[in-house]
Amino acid sequence: MLVAGQWRAGSAGTFGVADPSTGRELARVPRAGADDAAAAVAAASAALPSWASAAPRERAEVLRRAFDLTLARREQLAFLISLEMGKSLADARGEVGYAAEFFRWFSEEAVRVGGELRTAPAGAHRILTLRRPIGVTLLVTPWNFPLAMVTRKLAPALAAGCTVVVKPAEDTPLTALVLGGLLAEAGVPPGVVNVLTTDRPAELVGRVLADDRVRKLSFTGSTQVGRSLLRQAADRVLGVSMELGGNAPFIVLDDADLDAAVDGAMVAKMRSGGQACTAANRFFVQAAVAGEFADRLAARMAALRTGPATDERTELGPMVNERQVEGIARRVEDSVAAGAKVLLGGSRPAGLGYYYPATVLVDVPADAPVAREEIFGPVAPVVAVRDETEALALANDTETGLAAYVYTADLARGLRVSERLEVGMVGLNRGLVSDPAAPFGGVKQSGLGREGGFEGIHEYLETVYVATAW
Ligand code: NAD
Numbered sequence: 001m002l003v004a005g006q007w008r009a010g011s012a013g014t015f016g017v018a019d020p021s022t023g024r025e026l027a028r029v030p031r032a033g034a035d036d037a038a039a040a041v042a043a044a045s046a047a048l049p050s051w052a053s054a055a056p057r058e059r060a061e062v063l064r065r066a067f068d069l070t071l072a073r074r075e076q077l078a079f080l081i082s083l084e085m086g087k088s089l090a091d092a093r094g095e096v097g098y099a100a101e102f103f104r105w106f107s108e109e110a111v112r113v114g115g116e117l118r119t120a121p122a123g124a125h126r127i128l129t130l131r132r133p134i135g136v137t138l139l140v141t142p143w144n145f146p147l148a149m150v151t152r153k154l155a156p157a158l159a160a161g162c163t164v165v166v167k168p169a170e171d172t173p174l175t176a177l178v179l180g181g182l183l184a185e186a187g188v189p190p191g192v193v194n195v196l197t198t199d200r201p202a203e204l205v206g207r208v209l210a211d212d213r214v215r216k217l218s219f220t221g222s223t224q225v226g227r228s229l230l231r232q233a234a235d236r237v238l239g240v241s242m243e244l245g246g247n248a249p250f251i252v253l254d255d256a257d258l259d260a261a262v263d264g265a266m267v268a269k270m271r272s273g274g275q276a277c278t279a280a281n282r283f284f285v286q287a288a289v290a291g292e293f294a295d296r297l298a299a300r301m302a303a304l305r306t307g308p309a310t311d312e313r314t315e316l317g318p319m320v321n322e323r324q325v326e327g328i329a330r331r332v333e334d335s336v337a338a339g340a341k342v343l344l345g346g347s348r349p350a351g352l353g354y355y356y357p358a359t360v361l362v363d364v365p366a367d368a369p370v371a372r373e374e375i376f377g378p379v380a381p382v383v384a385v386r387d388e389t390e391a392l393a394l395a396n397d398t399e400t401g402l403a404a405y406v407y408t409a410d411l412a413r414g415l416r417v418s419e420r421l422e423v424g425m426v427g428l429n430r431g432l433v434s435d436p437a438a439p440f441g442g443v444k445q446s447g448l449g450r451e452g453g454f455e456g457i458h459e460y461l462e463t464v465y466v467a468t469a470w
Contacts (some may be wrong), residue, residue, distance in 0.1 A: 001030045001197055002180035004043035005190025011035040015199040017174060020086035020318040020354045021308035029173050032196040037207040040194040044136040044163040045213040047191030052133045052161040056111045063107035063155055066186040070100035070151075073182065077175065081146050082309040084172045086318040086354065087272045089310060095272075099148035101436040102155040102452065109457050110159035128466040133161035134239055135215035137460065138208050140201070140229070142221045143320050144275045144376075146172035150179060152440070152451045153218045153241075154193065160460035162216070165208055166195045169221075171320050173197040206232065215239060218459065220277075223400065223445050241449035241459045243277065243441060245374045246402030249395035250280035251417065253388060254288045256407035257429075262296045264431030265380070268405050270301070270358070271432070273316055274378040275324070277446075278403040278425070278433055282364075282371045283382045284391040290384035294362050297380060298344040301358035308353070318354040319377055325354045328377035335361060335368035340381065366394055374400070388417060396422045401444035403433050424450075 001008055010030030019026045032040075051059070070077065077099075078092035087095070118127040137157050141149040150166060157164050168176035180195040198204045208214055209232050217233050219226055220243040233240045250268055252261045268280035285293045309317030319325045329348055336342060345359030356377050364371055364381040371381055385391045395404060405427040408414045418426040424442040425433040434440060439453035449459050 001032060001036060002177065002184075002193070002195040003036065003040045004046075004194070005184060008036070010197070012198070012200075015170065017084055017171070018321065019083060020320050021310070022352050023322075023354065026084060027174060029177065029197045031200065032198045032204050034207060036196055037204055038211070040165045040196050041136060041208060041211045041213050043191035043194050044165055047163045047189060048136060051163050051189060051192050054161070056113065059159060059161065060107040060110040062187045063103045063110060063159060066183055066188075067100050067103035067107060069182050069186050070096060070103060077147060077178065079310060080175050080178060081172075082317065084174050085143055085146050086309045086320055087275070088314045088317050089312055090315070091272050095145055095148050098434060098436070099145070099151040102148070102151040105436040105452065106155035106159040106457060109156070109454070113160070113457065113461065126468040126470050128468050130464045130466065131461040132464060134460055134462050135162060136213050137162045137164045137216040137218060138205070138214055139164050139166045140205055140217070140219045140221065141166070141168050141176070143169035143171040144272055144277070146175035147179060149220050150176050152436075153220070156451070156456040157218070157460045158188070158192065160457050162460045163192045164194065165214075166193065167201065167205060167208070168195070168197060170197075170199040170201065205229065209233065209236065209238065212236075216460065217241075219243070226447070239462075241451070242447040243451060244402075244445060244447045245400055246277045246279070246442065246446055247281045247372075247374050247398050247400040248278055248403040248405065248423070249391070249421070250283045250405040251391045251395060251407065252283065252285040252289060252293055253391070253406070253408040253413065254286040255409045255413075256289070257409060258289060258293060258296065260429060261293065261407040262300060264405060264407060264427070264429070265297050266300055267431035268427065269380050270304070270316065270378060273319060275320065275376050279376070280380070280405055280431075281375055282394070283380055284385045284394055285382055286391070287384045287386060290382060294343055294360060294382040297382070298360040301360060301378070301380065302344055304358050306355060306357065316358060316378060319356055320354065322354055324376060325356050328356050328375060328379060331369040331373060331375055332359060332361070332379055335364060335370040335381065338365050338368045340364040340368055340370065345379075366397075372398070388413070392417060392420050396420075399445045400442070402442035402446035403427065405431060
């Protein structure tokens with residue numbers, strides 16, 4: 001693990017990281033114990049004053065070097081992501097590019113943090129506002145984008161002048177460890193970024209959050225764990241950013257360009273094997289085109305080559321672990337029992353590795369598990385709807401609100417639907433919403449705060465107001 005610029009073993013032993021393509025152990029990594037947690041927070045706390053007061057340009061240039069180095073190591077990082085997480089090499093290369101862009105974007109934002117000067121309404125006084133880094137921050141990240149979910153938090157935190165403890169997911173700690181080394185090469189001073197690994201996340205995260213020196217938590221992961229961390233953060237009134245689960249509707253209206261809609265559906269559904277929080281989870285297609293859309297989507301999904309993630313020919317790799325495959329299989333089986341029909345796939349292959357086939361379900365009842373719960377796999381449930389109103393009602397009938405997709409040839413209609421969708425992000429005739437220059441985040445139980453865009457850096461800054469007699 002990386003603490004105070006030094007590599008160290010874990011005081012609680014080690015744990016294994018599996019290759020999802022075979023289920024075999026790939027590597028053993030340190031398991032952080034109480035001593036490591038305290039050392040990492042101490043290092044981040046000691047490094048804070050000088051990093052927070054470093055010239056913004058200096059922080060920006062470190063981030064810019066991190067951008068260059070990440071791209072220079074694209075192949076190595078992509079291979080590692082594929083190996084430990086199971087996404088195809090093409091997807092992993094895409095992730096490295098996306099991850100690197102957060103360094104570039106926030107290197108540009110680091111030098112643009114401003115305050116404000118206003119005249120008090122009564123005229124006599126001035127209202128001066130300053131921004132300063134919130135302080136030592138804990139970043140807890142999921143396995144589905146082992147690099148990008150870390151850089152999406154780390155880059156704005158460093159740009160703002162915060163120091164961090166990163167806790168990557170237990171399934172994919174290797175990429176985060178390599179990133180720690182890369183950042184040191186980019187010129188991040190010792191202690192500014194610390195990386196702790198563990199397969200006992202509740203214990204470690206609890207320890208770090210209880211430490212008085214920690215001022216902020218940024219979490220990406222499931223809504224269930226997010227809720228429990230919000231409760232813990234409440235005890236210390238910590239600042240929080242939460243990027244939680246999704247259940248994205250993908251709406252295809254009857255005037256849509258079906259070629260574009262199927263292309264968009266392939267991206268929205270199949271990127272990272274369907275293991276994205278923004279993944280299209282429910283397809284609501286107007287009845288006149290529902291049959292044709294489902295057939296065309298099934299043909300495209302059937303043509304995907306499945307295999308070990310690091311095989312250059314693979315388009316759909318394994319899921320990350322056995323638990324995920326079981327969850328997908330259960331949702332599909334229960335949905336079929338509830339009346340859904342299998343157009344493609346629908347059953348687990350035998351053999352090694354955590355594979356689940358590309359699957360299309362039609363005639364899916366609106367209350368079937370695949371339509372209500374986040375699937376997090378290569379399963380596309382298609383529901384035929386009468387009209388825009390029914391599509392919207394079904395789309396919004398959920399407690400989550402991260403992303404949604406709408407396909408229509410009529411831009412006014414598309415904007416009308418976009419405005420009514422209860423989500424934080426809409427792909428309008430686009431199957432991909434993620435963009436480092438755009439505010440990423442959810443409404444309802446999908447989260448609090450935004451990552452990327454102009455908003456992203458403000459998650460790591462606080463406002464100080466100085467009442468001024470001029
Ligand atoms: P998860 O909640 O199980 O784990 C996320 C992180 O939390 C991991 O680092 C894990 O070790 C840690 N964790 C797990 N249990 C914990 C506990 N009790 N206390 C403290 N930390 C704990 O989620 P996951 O399975 O790794 O990721 C999938 C979920 O993440 C999906 O729901 C997906 O939608 C969501 N996700 C959201 C976004 C977003 O930006 N909104 C992005 C990617 C993934």
